[in-house]
Amino acid sequence: MNLLLDMGNSLLKWAVEHDGRMGEIQALDYGQDDFSKTLLAHWQAMEPPEKLAIASVSKPQVLTEVAAIGQSLWPDVELVVPQSSRHGFGLTNAYAQPEKLGVDRWLAMIAAHSFYAGPICVVDCGTAITVDVVRGDGEHAGGLICPGLRLMKKALAANTAALAFDNQVSRADLATETGAAIANGVLLAAAGMIQQVMARLAPDCRLVLTGGDAQAVAGALAMPAVIDHALVLKGLSLFCTGEQTA
Ligand SMILES: Nc1ncnc2c1ncn2[C@@H]1O[C@H](COP(=O)(O)OP(=O)(O)OP(=O)(O)O)[C@@H](O)[C@H]1O
Ligand SMILES: CC(C)(CO)[C@@H](O)C(=O)NCCC(=O)O
């Protein structure tokens, strides 16, 4: 059994993998008061994993803290912390400095390239929205980063007098009050960016969405998309299994 962790910038997500089958994804907010205690409580009941695999784009201290909780519970656990590289799992990273590419993006691409044949555009709708275009032969063409829906709303609230942050549901429609105007505006900003990429920069690509806002963004798109919430965790799982060399 392996424990797979996706440490984003807002939420820690994890799932247990048994004989290649992944359990339910659980999530915890780093910001909550009793984060470490709650995580410990969740993991205490678990049978000891062989590997503790961590994809982290959060602060190094947070990674250290979470890894330490795992190692305190399971002293013999093998820690696996992947990094982005130039080549791997049939992919070639387009970044000039491959290790600078967020490992969540690299793992999402590894999973998408392995599960979906042909050219793909991988979009992670999380704290940030990231786009990565991968050709059918595994060549990464490059990507984009912009704020996620929640962050766009936070930026408006932080830099204007009259706009407040709220959690109202977004619709792909015009609005007649401020809260909906913001919610719908940020949703269509994200959807519009993705549609521009699909039309101009990712011809013939299959669109694969992941992240907390994937469903909302998919609903605003004028094109079909595959939604796979476990993409980063699936990439981690492939990483743990190791590369198949022909
Ligand atoms: N408690 C929460 N904190 C932050 N975002 C939340 C929360 N609950 C739901 N969300 C939604 O999920 C999105 C974050 O996506 P995700 O679940 O992929 O988590 P993340 O860890 O913040 O992302 P990332 O891995 O890109 O850093 C936000 O834009 C927001 O709309
Ligand atoms: C862009 C985020 C924050 C998305 O989670 C993450 O992938 C990251 O910190 N990336 C490093 C910079 C880059 O990918 O170019």
Ligand SMILES: [K+]
């Ligand atoms: K992510």
